[in-house]
Amino acid sequence: MERHFHEELNQVKQKTLRMGSLVEDMVERAVASLVDRDSHLAEETIAFDTKVDNLEVEIDGDCLRLLALHQPAAGDLRFITTAMKIISDLERMADQAVNISQRAIELNEEPQLKPYIDIPIMSQISQKMLRDSLDAFVRKDVGLAREVIETDNKVDALKNQVFRELLTFMMEDPRTIPRAIRLLLVSRHLERIADHATNIAELVVFLVEGRNIRHATQQGV
């Protein structure tokens, strides 16, 4: 029974990591569909979302079963309920990748406004935050979780930089406004992906230290 429990708990970890890498893939493809102007890839990325949704339901079910059949001790109990929250964040990150893909399809129909430089950087940083936050979770590594939380500032700074640059385009030529707004939204979607990674990292700190370090998302313009 005890051994069985730890095997199942380990499966929850593995599945959560798998869900994480699916989501990371979606984010990478969504941004690639924008940068490479590949709307077919964007459509594929959107279709992929169902797999992530299904995996969330599966892991949620696994966790409920673990709670119902075994009576996990306080530490394992908190680990399982944290996993149930983390998969919600992962599912919403996938939704953001869908949103980016939708913006990409719209943007690919018009001439490219500018070379995309900061957006791929934001994406790479966010993907790393996602990966590190999940590694921090399965290893209960508070140091790594805190690094993720720190990194969120970089994404916010890039988002502000993208905003200022797009503002100059819009001010100089109002015909660029619809495209500039779509790019602005892409940067916001990426920022939200980084926010979700930060949420996961904060959950890890709470899991390990029992201290709530959650803070309101600062969305300065």
Add this chain to the structure above:
Amino acid sequence: MERHFHEELNQVKQKTLRMGSLVEDMVERAVASLVDRDSHLAEETIAFDTKVDNLEVEIDGDCLRLLALHQPAAGDLRFITTAMKIISDLERMADQAVNISQRAIELNEEPQLKPYIDIPIMSQISQKMLRDSLDAFVRKDVGLAREVIETDNKVDALKNQVFRELLTFMMEDPRTIPRAIRLLLVSRHLERIADHATNIAELVVFLVEGRNIRHATQQGV
């Protein structure tokens, strides 16, 4: 013991409703601080966020204790883990109210771009969605949950209407762009509040029917 469990479970319901009405209050005040150009109220609303954060930690602890001390049957177990997810959504709605308050402070420093008409309507609808989604949860009322999910379309339509209107301002006079973008963000923050209410309603349907009806958030421009 059994009676004790149900009393404690009932307390979780009551506290979740209380947290919900605090969040609703924050949303109402945040939008009022914009409409009435009252930055002092905006500051107060931002400060209020800590109360919501603390209540989330408290309810989360109550739920963990319920899981650890009693061995709830499948139905109660799922109810408790659903509550733990719902309070995450509520906490993030409060973050959105903070974001709106920040935009209000910035906007109140400049002349008002236009009368605010659709934004207060979006806010009222979102607040009702929040209230109804929590009522649906404590009463396990799938019909009401489905109404909330339907209503999300109205908020999306209003968001698109706000966007089109702001676009005409920006196109006609580029000097309005920074203010128009901030108002655009306010409408997005409200849309996200409605999305969180929709998430809660979807969790209620899943809780009662065991069917996942979650869908990617459509964020058309």
